[in-house]
Each structure stands twice: as structure tokens, then as C-alpha cells.
Amino acid sequence: MRYSALNILKEGLTGNKGWQPAWREPEPKKNYDIIIVGGGGHGLATAYYLAKEHGLSNIAVLEKGWLGGGNIGRNTTIVRSNYLLPGNQPFYELSMKLWENLEQDFNYNAMVSQRGILNLCHSDPQRDAFARRGNGMLMSGADAELLDQDGVRAMCPFLDFDNARFPIKGGLLQKRGGTVRHDAVAWGYARGADERGVDIIQNCEVTGFDINNGVCTGVQTSRGNIKANKVAVCVAGSSSRVMAQAGMRLPIESHVLQAFVTEGLKPTIPGVITFGAGHFYVSQSDKGGLVFGGDIDGYNTYAQRGNLPVVEDVCEGGMAIMPMIGRARLLRTWGGLMDMSMDGSPFIDKTHVDGLFFNGGWCYGGFKATPASGWCYAHLLATGNPHETATQMRLDRFERGHMTDEKGQGAQPNLH
Numbered sequence: 001m002r003y004s005a006l007n008i009l010k011e012g013l014t015g016n017k018g019w020q021p022a023w024r025e026p027e028p029k030k031n032y033d034i035i036i037v038g039g040g041g042h043g044l045a046t047a048y049y050l051a052k053e054h055g056l057s058n059i060a061v062l063e064k065g066w067l068g069g070g071n072i073g074r075n076t077t078i079v080r081s082n083y084l085l086p087g088n089q090p091f092y093e094l095s096m097k098l099w100e101n102l103e104q105d106f107n108y109n110a111m112v113s114q115r116g117i118l119n120l121c122h123s124d125p126q127r128d129a130f131a132r133r134g135n136g137m138l139m140s141g142a143d144a145e146l147l148d149q150d151g152v153r154a155m156c157p158f159l160d161f162d163n164a165r166f167p168i169k170g171g172l173l174q175k176r177g178g179t180v181r182h183d184a185v186a187w188g189y190a191r192g193a194d195e196r197g198v199d200i201i202q203n204c205e206v207t208g209f210d211i212n213n214g215v216c217t218g219v220q221t222s223r224g225n226i227k228a229n230k231v232a233v234c235v236a237g238s239s240s241r242v243m244a245q246a247g248m249r250l251p252i253e254s255h256v257l258q259a260f261v262t263e264g265l266k267p268t269i270p271g272v273i274t275f276g277a278g279h280f281y282v283s284q285s286d287k288g289g290l291v292f293g294g295d296i297d298g299y300n301t302y303a304q305r306g307n308l309p310v311v312e313d314v315c316e317g318g319m320a321i322m323p324m325i326g327r328a329r330l331l332r333t334w335g336g337l338m339d340m341s342m343d344g345s346p347f348i349d350k351t352h353v354d355g356l357f358f359n360g361g362w363c364y365g366g367f368k369a370t371p372a373s374g375w376c377y378a379h380l381l382a383t384g385n386p387h388e389t390a391t392q393m394r395l396d397r398f399e400r401g402h403m404t405d406e407k408g409q410g411a412q413p414n415l416h
């Protein structure tokens with residue numbers, strides 16, 4: 001069923017009785033060409049592009065919980081392509097281009113809002129670094145503007161420009177960045193994949209892999225064994241646990257990251273703003289709540305809730321750049337499981353087991369990557385070769401000494 005203004009009008013006038021479920025609830029078959037483990041944003045996007053771009057439909061997405069229950073429904077909704085390194089920037093720019101056309105493509109309202117993202121800088125060397133990053137972005141076809149203090153003041157007069165510790169000197173603006181309604185992305189991709197014949201199976205946990213003589217031939221699940229020619233793992237924060245079932249130890253640690261929402265306020269913040277001297281990012285939802293976040297809690301965990309010291313730390317970051325935030329009441333906080341890699345960059349790759357593929361290591365930034373991750377993982381699964389924008393997202397890059405360390409923090413997953 002296609003969604004359109006005409007259909008809304010028709011259903012509104014006829015008692016809303018004609019809407020159909022957005023996807024089916026099929027029983028798992030015994031055999032598939034491709035099984036995708038994990039029904040988060042990346043798994044669903046992969047299924048969608050496999051079906052739409054590569055004409056494959058004998059595919060199952062196995063999700064241990066419900067669609068939208070993982071990070072895809074827990075993130076702070078920021079999308080951007082303001083990276084510097086050649087291993088990252090073209091990939092995130094591909095993602096941005098896919099976001100720009102996504103709602104028309106999958107016929108679903110994901111509230112893509114290119115309201116802009118502004119990274120604040122607080123010192124002269126930081127401004128130099130931002131100028132370099134902005135030039136890198138322009139060279140990959142993205143947009144970037146370096147603002148001086150007056151430029152930032154004109155956009156965000158409420159910021160604390162003369163803070164004694166963190167004076168605001170300017171900022172790097174990407175106007176095409178912004179926010180997207182996170183769980184609608186999962187629902188839109190699920191609906192589009194289901195429409196093309198993909199089986200989306202919720203409440204189906206993968207508990208093991210069938211691996212014989214170095215070849216993966218299927219998975220064991222809480223709903224029985226299922227055979228497949230290819231198995232594509234895509235479980236974000238659960239990556240280490242799931243791949244351990246295939247005997248693999250990954251260069252990934254799991255950490256909890258918290259998000260925060262205040263009571264609804266009148267329109268205050270024009271786009272996304274990030275603090276350059278600490279870790280704090282904020283935007284305002286269409287309902288008026290300030291949506292913000294900061295650092296991970298900093299210890300390894302698989303828990304989806306965090307602790308009070310980080311709540312205080314994140315709020316301090318907010319107070320440093322916009323003291324008015326102290327007047328807003330916090331309504332909700334929650335946590336999600338981050339798959340933090342050793343260099344802060346992700347993996348989209350084959351493994352040493354034939355027929356077993358891996359996508360993960362998205363750290364804080366995997367939501368914005370959702371369309372490109374699905375696009376490139378589908379390309380790898382369908383053609384056997386990495387997509388041209390994901391050639392550096394290989395599992396053996398540490399062995400080769402070719403890390404993609406965007407932040408320059410070294411092998412310190414909790415700092416990326």
C-alpha cells in the first residue's frame with residue numbers, strides 16, 4: 001500500500017479501516033539465500049538495498065527483539081558528513097546523498113530535516129583544524145562553511161561567547177546536516193524490504209552458527225535452525241558476543257551511551273550544535289524537547305542504562321556553552337549499546353569463514369551511516385567486492401597498520 005496525501009484523505013473520510021500492516025509477520029523458512037542477523041537500521045537497510053538494487057528477495061532479517069528496540073530507536077538522530085579522512089568522508093557523503101532522497105525512495109515519512117549542524121571552536125588551533133576538515137569535506141563534494149564569531153552569534157545569540165574557559169571563536173557549519181526521526185528509518189526500510197519479499201522475523205535470536213570446514217551454512221536460532229548461502233551479521237553493540245559464537249575475537253568493545261530529552265520548549269535551537277572543547281551535542285525535536293548527549297560511560301558493559309556521573313558530565317558540557325539549558329527540566333534519559341572499535345571507524349567486510357560477513361564498529365556515529373552502510377553491505381554481499389567508498393572498512397586494517405583514526409586518539413575505544 002502506497003502512502004500519499006490522497007490515501008490519508010480517503011482513509012480519514014472512511015474511518016481509517018483500509019490501512020494494512022506495514023510488514024508481514026512470516027514464519028521462518030528452512031532455507032534462504034541470505035540471512036541478515038540483527039534488525040536494526042543497518043540490517044534493515046541492507047535487506048532493502050539487496051532487494052531493491054540487486055533484485056534479491058530470498059532474504060530473512062532475524063531480530064532477537066523488536067524492530068527499533070536497539071540503537072536505531074535510541075540515538076540522538078543527528079546526521080552529517082563532516083569527516084576529514086579519505087577512508088571516511090566519501091562514505092558519509094554517500095550516506096548524506098541517500099538521506100536526501102530517502103523518503104521518496106521508500107515512500108515513508110522519516111522526518112528528514114536538513115536544519116544544519118554547527119561544530120563550535122574555542123581556540124585558534126581548533127579553528128585551523130576545522131578549516132582543514134571543511135576543505136576535506138568540500139573536496140569530497142560535501143558542503144562546509146567556516147563561520148567567525150559574528151557568524152555564529154547571528155545564528156545562535158544565546159550561546160555563552162565569552163565563557164572564561166571555553167570562549168566561542170567560530171564554528172564549522174554543514175547546512176545539509178541535521179536530524180532524522182530514528183525509529184521511522186527502521187520502519188521505512190522494513191516496510192520497503194517486506195514489500196519486495198524479504199522476511200522480517202522478530203523475536204528470533206541467533207544463538208550459534210553452523211560452520212563446517214571453514215564454511216558457514218546457516219544459523220541456530222531460538223526458533224530453530226535455518227540454512228543460508230550467506231550469513232551477514234549486523235548487530236551493533238552485540239557484535240563481540242555474536243561473533244564469539246563463530247569463534248572470532250573482534251577489535252571492538254561495548255560501552256553504554258546515554259541520551260537525554262527535556263520538557264518541550266518554544267523553538268530555540270535552529271539546528272544541531274556541538275561543543276568543541278568537551279563532549280556535548282544538542283538539537284531540538286519537533287515536539288520542542290531539547291535532545292542531547294555527550295560521552296559514553298567509559299567502562300565495558302552490555303547494559304542499556306548508564307550512571308549519574310555521566311549525566312552530570314554531559315549537563316556540565318551543556319552549561320558551558322548555553323547556560324540557559326540549566327532552566328530546562330530533564331524528562332527522560334536512556335542508554336544504548338555502542339560497538340566501539342579500536343580506531344573509531346567501522347567494518348563492512350567478509351570474515352575468514354566463507355559465507356560469513358560482518359558489519360559493525362559504528363561507535364557513536366552509526367545512525368548517520370545507516371543508508372550508506374546498508375548500500376555498501378548489500379554491494380559486498382551481492383557482488384563479493386567492497387563498495388568503492390568502503391574499501392578501508394576492512395577487518396585486517398590493524399594488522400596492516402592502516403587505521404582510520406578520525407580523532408587521532410589511538411587504540412583507545414572509549415575515547416573515540
Ligand SMILES: Cc1cc2nc3c(=O)[nH]c(=O)nc-3n(C[C@H](O)[C@H](O)[C@H](O)COP(=O)(O)OP(=O)(O)OC[C@H]3O[C@@H](n4cnc5c(N)ncnc54)[C@H](O)[C@@H]3O)c2cc1C
Binds near residue numbers: 070
Ligand atoms: C544514545 C545514543 C545516541 C546516538 N546518537 C547518534 C547520533 O546522533 N548520530 C549517529 O550517527 N549515531 C548515533 N548513535 C549511534 C547509532 O545509533 C548506532 O551506531 C547505530 O544505530 C547502530 O546500528 P543499528 O541501527 O543497526 O543498531 P541496532 O538498532 O542496535 O541494531 C542491532 C540489532 O541486533 C539485534 N541483535 C543483537 N543480537 C542479536 C542476535 N543474537 N540475534 C538476532 N538479533 C540480534 C539487536 O536486538 C538490535 O535490534 C547513537 C547511539 C546511542 C545509543
